[in-house]
Amino acid sequence: MSPDQAEPAAERRRRNLSVDADPAGYTWTIRGSSAGGEVTRLHVGRNSFSAGPAISFRPDEPLPSAIDYLLGALTAEMVSNLIGCMRERAVDFDDVECRIAGQIEDPLASIGVVGARGNPAMRAITGTVYVSSDADDDVLKDAWSAALRRSSVYCTLQRCVSLSIEMRVAP
């Protein structure tokens, strides 16, 4: 194939990928809807999932709340990115577990109590990632640092909330 014949194919591939020439312009979109109850149905790409109320203090809430999903997103990212970074460094591991805890500045404000004067924003998020591995500590720490650097949810939250997540090697 001559260069003249190859160029149109490349153009066609770029159009088919539907990606902006500038990677920073990529936009994630999600759609949510509700018929009036406390369940929001969420659609992203080919996936659909449900969320319960914006916030809940009930241990038996049937669906994750928006706050649960926020903290869950961070948890999933920590686990996923650490695993990715360990694999990039050919680090063997048995298990990765992450536990995240978050607190709201004024929970009464978050449920609309009349007269509540505080802010419903997250006040602090703390957590620990446990990794079971015989790898050298320095290699694991390097993988963990790399994971944090590439974590979008972590880096976003770091800008606006007290955020402290550490990694520990489990015996």
Place this chain on the structure above:
Amino acid sequence: MSKRLRIGAVIYDPRVKLIWDIVKEFFDGNGYPVDYVLYSNYELQVDALCEGHIEIAWNSPLAWLDLERRTAGTCRAVAMRDTDRDRVTHLLVRRDGGIESVADLRGKTVSTGAYDSPQAHLLPLHLLRQHDLVPGDDVAIHRHDVMTGLHGDHVGGELDALKDVQRGETDACTVLDLNWDRWTADGTADPAVLRPLVSTGKFDHCNFSVLADFPKDEEERWSGLLLAMSYEIPRHREMMDLEGLTAWLPGRTTGYRDLAEAVDETGFFSQDTATSSEVSQ
């Protein structure tokens, strides 16, 4: 009444919201849709009821008296808990403290709950006056103003008062009978160390309050449904355990006399909280 009836409730702990979720679920499921509005203090709630933002208010006894005052006595109490009737507050002393009568409290210090707690401050001080002891003058008052605006709903102030006496820092404290029973059962208080010296007269506590223009037929329908909730039904019991009752009962207003006298004695609704001779923590 075509719109959803709105019930007001004061909360300080967001987990308590579950109580009103269950109440709403019950009424909605029985063909009487309701909504609830949560307030951070009773003054806001009484304002809301008077201004028509809610139709029924779950009022503390002090909020009830405030409502009576603002409505010239035309408001009504439509329901209450079984545990809201015939309560007493104990004045507790140390068994080794040498205090054998109320008169022995002269010159001593009594720890109380928040200034706006009927059970842990207003009524016991009324009791002292009935025994010719002037709080602040004849008896020093060490008040614990924990979470004011909640009319003593939060037992923190009462618990702090108990701890004062346990540590020997003050001579007596004021504790609601239900709290005394609970704290002696769970080990918070030791009846071998503390004992009730005297108790207030019986008084009533919270009630569901409405204004005069709340339709009587709606009152009957709403309260009839409420009283049908049963401790035998697990979902109802879950709510009742959180709210501290085993049954809903018709409202009554005969149990607020002593508190009304205490409020009149102190000019509670027309003055600042602390007197010059009371100490607030």
